[in-house]
Amino acid sequence: xxxxxxxxxxxxxxxxxxxxxxxxxxxxxxxxxxxxxxxxxxxxxxxxxxxxxxxxxxxxxxxxxxxxxxxxxxxxxxxxxxxxxxxxxxxxxxxxxxxxxxxxxxxxxxxxxxxxxxxxxxxxxxxxxxxxxxxxxxxxxxxxxxxxxxxxx
Ligand code: CA2
Numbered sequence: 105x106x107x108x109x110x111x112x113x114x115x116x117x118x119x120x121x122x123x124x125x126x127x128x129x130x131x132x133x134x135x136x137x138x139x140x141x142x143x144x145x146x147x148x149x150x151x152x153x154x155x156x157x158x159x160x161x162x163x164x165x166x167x168x169x170x171x172x173x174x175x176x177x178x179x180x181x182x183x184x185x186x187x188x189x190x191x192x193x194x195x196x197x198x199x200x201x202x203x204x205x206x207x208x209x210x211x212x213x214x215x216x217x218x219x220x221x222x223x224x225x226x227x228x229x230x231x232x233x234x235x236x237x238x239x240x241x242x243x244x245x246x247x248x249x250x251x252x253x254x255x256x257x
Contacts, residue, residue: 105200107148109245110169111140111238112162113155114182120207120235128207131235143239146253147246149175159184159191166194173200176245178238180205185220195225201248203241206231
């Protein structure tokens with residue numbers, strides 16, 4: 105197993121920080137990437153951070169994470185959460201733990217956002233903590249895989 109974790113972001117998350125800040129906050133995706141790298145470094149983990157607006161590209165990244173024996177995968181599937189059996193199927197091939205993240209609490213929003221296909225493949229789901237949810241997901245993932253704080257990356 106490698107010491108890399110994948111952090112995958114779905115459609116429209118490239119717009120983070122520039123639209124609907126009352127819902128999604130003011131952090132940009134670049135800020136989220138920095139947060140992920142800083143958090144992962146504490147546990148000696150490297151981050152492969154990606155965003156795509158294309159379902160197939162996200163699936164290719166999941167296959168890559170599997171092929172490279174990534175230590176874990178964190179995904180905010182965004183709009184694909186509620187539609188993509190194909191992303192679910194790709195995630196189900198992962199042996200390493202998968203953590204699903206949502207910036208908002210999807211359970212307090214429109215009812216169509218509440219059903220996640222991805223959750224079936226997720227070891228844990230973090231939602232409603234804003235961008236900090238990514239840091240919480242990495243901390244939780246580190247505990248699951250036994251990565252100790254202070255380890256060298
Ligand atoms: O809360 C989340 O993280 C979501 O995954 C975000 C998705 C939404 O479809 C899910 O139900 C919940 C939407 C991502 C769109 O990102 C934007 C960011 C800034 C401005 C507009 C959209």
